[in-house]
Amino acid sequence: MTIPGPFILDQIFLVVFPYVSVIIFVLVSIRRYRREAFTFTSLSSQFLENQNHFWGLVPFHFGIITVLLGHLVGFLVPRELLAWNSHPIRLYILEGSALIAALLTLVGLTSILLRRLTDPKVRAVTSRADWVVLGSFVVQILSGLYVAVYHSWGSSWFAALAAPYLWSLVTLQPDISPVASLPWMVKVHMTSAWLMIAFAPFTRLVHILVVPNPYLWRKAQVVRWYTKWALRRGSA
Secondary structure, eight states: OOOOOOOHOOOOOOOHHHHHHHHHHHHHHHHHHHGGGEEEGGGOOOTTOOOOHHHHHHHHHHHHHHHHHHHHHHHHHHHHHHHHHHHHHHHHHHHHHHHHHHHHHHHHHHHHHHHHOOOOOHHOEEEEEEEEHHHHHHHHHHHHHHHHHOOOOHHHHHIIIIHHHHHHHHHHHHOOTTTSOOOOOHHHHHHHHHHHHHHHHGGGGGGGGGOOOOGGTSSSOOOOOOHHHHHHHHHO
């Protein structure tokens, strides 16, 4: 049996798999929304336990959103990012901020994992898909931190190498030559991201497609809490 060479593996995981992932994401998301629109939710377990929920979800979301925005900037305006990084001080600030955001994400994810493992009520409502999602985040975050620590100045080489590769996929002219020579851990990080995209529509991650934007412009709502004091006052 012949083991596929590096070039063939790169073609499979960096060309074929990204397209398959996006196709699965789009088709399954549409099908799920048309048939089970009510399942487009994060299925929050906040009502079961809120204190540890807060200290896990808040740092996790702040961290992951910051990291994703950094990747998006590198993808959309790579030249401007490289120009920013041409000054060492600005490069240090950017890299340091990205590392802090990644660590914040890891802290939040650790809290989320501990909460689901130690709280009986939360563990009871945690599905196999939830564990797969959490495991995928572990791989993604740890591989990203490894790359940040051992392959420095990721913002620059992302803009110079990964951005052209990603744009080649967008324009349907895949070219892996910019990323073919990158370290294997970088490729693990990239493949893990495509895997999460493919798996997202089958899990609660699908809620990213229905971000509650109406909250930005809807009228203010009046919320009334019915406590014992309020009930006594109303009956007086």
